[in-house]
Amino acid sequence: EEGWRMADRIGALSGAGRGSGAVPRTPLWPDRRIWGALAASVLVMVAGALLWIAVPRPDRTPPVEVATAIGEQRAIPLADGSKVELNTRTRLRSRVTSTAREVWLDRGEAYFDIAHDAARPFVVHAGPRTVTVLGTRFSVEREGARVRVQVVEGRVRIENSGGTGGASTIVTRGDIALARGASMLVTSGPVERVENALSWREGRLTFDGQSLGQVAEQFNRYNHVRIVVTDPDVAAIRIGGSFQATNAEAFTRLLQDAYGLRVVRA
16 A cells, blocks of 8 residues: 555656656655565465465365165265165265264164274264264164164264253163253163164064054054054054064064954055
């Protein structure tokens, strides 16, 4: 700005001198104020460039989206060596960079086998909950605002998204955490209980005393043909065993043989 002002002065002096025949004397070099202004400008630009280089900026790499249809399972490897298995009707987005490892579970269920990396915690965003780990094996299931976390090995931290509203909860091997709204229930048991709940990874559904109503809900996640139990007493029957997840027809035939139930296909 000082340089522009000096140039304007020179132009004004030149115009004034032409009328009188006088030639203004202009210095060969600008005065020290101009040099000071230019030096200050250079310093600001250099400092800004160094600051831009030094300050870490958020990674803008877009997440990679993967989805499964009803009855479909899919395994995907991540760039850090971790593995993710998607259950039926699941949509997941992942982003793994040199500074961060993040996954967004939009719906459904996924099993994670995480490679250990102390510098980059692995974060799973599941609706209102955030699950953070370093290296472990666990599953996350999301249905709207309801989130269930099951740990096969290691430790995971569950907290509200954004780190606000309630203390974080640590769950370990054999634990099952069920979060809904502001509440979270954690139950502990043998790891076999969690492994049975994850038998979908082998295409099976395993039950140990669940009601037929609950079993029907699980089968309906994997099949286009839905099981509807119309009798409350029948819905309360306790079921145990292992069944093919995508074969609801075979399961209903077993119900006919074992309990004499009437099955109508509509």
